[in-house]
Amino acid sequence: MKPVEVGHRLRSALQRAMMVMSAAALVHGSAANLSAQQPETRRVEGRVVRPAPFLDGDTSAVVTVPDIMVTLHRVAANLAGPLDSVRTDRDGRYQFRYLPSGGPEAVYFVSATYGGIAYFTNPLRELVTTGASAEIAVFDTTSVAFPLTVRGRHLIVGSLDSARERTVVEIFELSNDSTRTIIAPETPDASPTWSFPVPAAAREVKAGQGDLPADAFVQAAGRVSLYAALAPGLKQLSVSYKLPETAFPLELGIDDGAVVLEVLLEEPEARVDGGNLVAVEPVGLEGRQFLRYLAQDVRPGERITIETPTSGLGGRGLYVTALLGALGLLMLITLFRSAQRNQRPVGTTPPRLATLKVEVPTPERLAREIADLDAAFAAQASPSASVKDAYERRRAELADALRAELAAGGTSK
Numbered sequence: 001m002k003p004v005e006v007g008h009r010l011r012s013a014l015q016r017a018m019m020v021m022s023a024a025a026l027v028h029g030s031a032a033n034l035s036a037q038q039p040e041t042r043r044v045e046g047r048v049v050r051p052a053p054f055l056d057g058d059t060s061a062v063v064t065v066p067d068i069m070v071t072l073h074r075v076a077a078n079l080a081g082p083l084d085s086v087r088t089d090r091d092g093r094y095q096f097r098y099l100p101s102g103g104p105e106a107v108y109f110v111s112a113t114y115g116g117i118a119y120f121t122n123p124l125r126e127l128v129t130t131g132a133s134a135e136i137a138v139f140d141t142t143s144v145a146f147p148l149t150v151r152g153r154h155l156i157v158g159s160l161d162s163a164r165e166r167t168v169v170e171i172f173e174l175s176n177d178s179t180r181t182i183i184a185p186e187t188p189d190a191s192p193t194w195s196f197p198v199p200a201a202a203r204e205v206k207a208g209q210g211d212l213p214a215d216a217f218v219q220a221a222g223r224v225s226l227y228a229a230l231a232p233g234l235k236q237l238s239v240s241y242k243l244p245e246t247a248f249p250l251e252l253g254i255d256d257g258a259v260v261l262e263v264l265l266e267e268p269e270a271r272v273d274g275g276n277l278v279a280v281e282p283v284g285l286e287g288r289q290f291l292r293y294l295a296q297d298v299r300p301g302e303r304i305t306i307e308t309p310t311s312g313l314g315g316r317g318l319y320v321t322a323l324l325g326a327l328g329l330l331m332l333i334t335l336f337r338s339a340q341r342n343q344r345p346v347g348t349t350p351p352r353l354a355t356l357k358v359e360v361p362t363p364e365r366l367a368r369e370i371a372d373l374d375a376a377f378a379a380q381a382s383p384s385a386s387v388k389d390a391y392e393r394r395r396a397e398l399a400d401a402l403r404a405e406l407a408a409g410g411t412s413k
Contacts, residue, residue, distance in 0.1 A: 039100040044072070044124055046134025047092045048112045051179040051232075064092025065114065065138060073109045073374060075367035076102025077403045080395075082374055088112075107367040113378075114138035117181055117229050120371065139181045139231055146182065148194055149175040151234060153258040156290070157250075157306060159266040164245045166308070169208065171238040172196070173260075174230070181231040192218075192225035197255065198239070201247040208238035250306045257300035264290040267308055274304035366402040370395060 048068050052061040065088060072083045080102075088094050100106060108124040119138050126133070152173035158166050174194065176182060184190045198205060200222050207214040212235060216228035224239055243250065254261065254275055263272050266288060277293040284290070377383065377391045 040127060041097055041099055042108075042124070042127055042129075043095070043097050044108075044110060044121075044129040044134050045093070045095045046110065046121065046130065046136065047094065048088050048114075048136045048138060049092060050114070050138045050140070062137070064088075065112075066090045066092050068092075068112055068114060068138075070094040070110060070112045070136070071374075071378065072096045072098060073111060073371040074098075074102060074106055075109075075370045075402070076106035077399075080367075080370050080374075080399055080402075082378065083108075109371050110134065110136065111371065112136045112138055115141045115181070117141060117183070117231070119231065123367075137232075139179060141183050141229070142180045143183055143185045143190075145191060145193070146178065148182075148230070148256070149177055150256045150258045151175045152260045152262070153254065154262045154264070155252070156264045157266065157270065157308075160245060160308070165242045166245070166248070167240060167242055168202075169238060169240045170196075170198075171208075171210075171236065173234055173236055175234045176230045176232045179232055181229050183229045184227045190227070192227050193230050195223050195225040197223050197253060198241060199243060199247060199250065199252070201243055202241040203243075205239060205241040208240050210237040211235045212237050248306065248308045250308075252304050252306070254298050254302040254304065255300060257302065258298045259296065261295040261298045263293040263304070263306070265293075265306070265308075266290050269309040271307045272304055273307075275302045277304065366398055370398045370402070373398065 048065040048070065049062040050065055052063045067090075068088050069085055070088060071085045074080065074083050083098055084096055086094055086096065094110075096110070098108075100108075110121045110124070111118050113119075115138070117138075119136050121129075121134060121136055124133075150172060152171070154169075154171040156169040156171075158168070160166055182193050184193050198219070205219045205224065207217045212226070212228045216226055217237075217239070218225045218227065226237070261275055261277065263277060264283065264285075265272065268289075268291065270291060272293050275295050275298050277295045280292050280294050282289055283292050373391065373395055377388075383391070
């Protein structure tokens with residue numbers, strides 16, 4: 001073979017090799033880019049536990065719950081519903097693997113239903129969620145009423161507005177310190193799980209933001225009654241209402257006492273007496289100044305009296321939602337919330353026609369309400385046509401509200 005021909009063949013072979021290598025590199029690069037665009041598979045591994053019988057005075061011991069159905073939920077603007085279900089093994093453990101879908105705003109939970117009550121994990125945010133973040137604590141239930149502890153009660157009184165009314169916001173940090181979930185019996189005359197009085201002159205009573213759905217509240221005969229299931233741990237709830245100028249001086253009873261009592265008054269001339277309240281440094285919220293009073297370990301049955309100026313300049317009403325958000329900082333200063341008890345149960349009592357209105361909720365609260373609704377509906381073995389219709393209508397309403405929130409720029413944090 002001539003040297004020139006050999007050289008030509010070598011060059012041709014080298015060119016073919018280079019083309020193969022380039023093609024391989026292109027395929028590899030395309031695969032890498034495609035892989036980079038694909039979401040990574042997430043994993044959650046946890047267990048379901050419940051309090052153990054008291055052993056040697058140890059009230060923190062738990063036992064695992066085997067053979068209980070656990071469900072993975074996804075809630076997004078355009079996709080929502082259960083993703084997968086599995087039963088826990090003999091050690092009460094479960095595991096899910098899933099691909100994120102529905103956009104970056106999608107929220108994921110794991111739920112378990114025990115004794116007719118659904119309990120949830122916190123939102124799953126990590127690529128791999130294990131340990132305490134994936135643990136679901138469930139509890140036995142009781143319909144026998146027992147005292148609940150008011151860890152915090154916060155009372156905010158706005159200034160007189162142009163309609164000669166003041167807006168009042170009441171926020172409670174309510175603690176079930178037992179090892180049982182208290183529920184309302186499924187009877188027409190069922191007693192509430194908790195209630196508190198509101199002034200007789202109160203109007204436009206509304207359920208505000210908190211850990212419980214608005215339809216769990218009913219206002220009647222000068223009281224706001226709560227019919228939601230209350231699991232062990234801390235729950236935050238709030239209401240707002242309007243009072244005419246003639247309702248002041250206003251006397252309020254602290255029926256259940258409070259570990260921390262806080263009163264905020266917008267009008268500089270306003271005063272509050274009783275309950276061992278002590279004036280502290282004023283606080284600014286949303287560009288407005290409030291006088292601030294604090295008391296600790298207030299005994300049940302104490303009474304406080306709020307005095308306001310007999311006349312005043314018309315001012316803006318109290319922006320309830322914004323104020324509740326700003327007040328969160330004060331609550332964090334004065335109260336300690338246990339992260340391990342951040343369960344949000346759903347009761348199985350029949351729907352009640354609530355007279356309260358809900359303030360605009362956050363996207364994450366809407367997502368959790370959808371997940372709550374899914375869990376409650378899935379727990380019914382043979383739902384009637386009317387129940388199914390009510391479920392679908394309510395779910396569509398919540399999904400529409402979630403889409404609107406996300407479109408407005410809300411995020412689930």
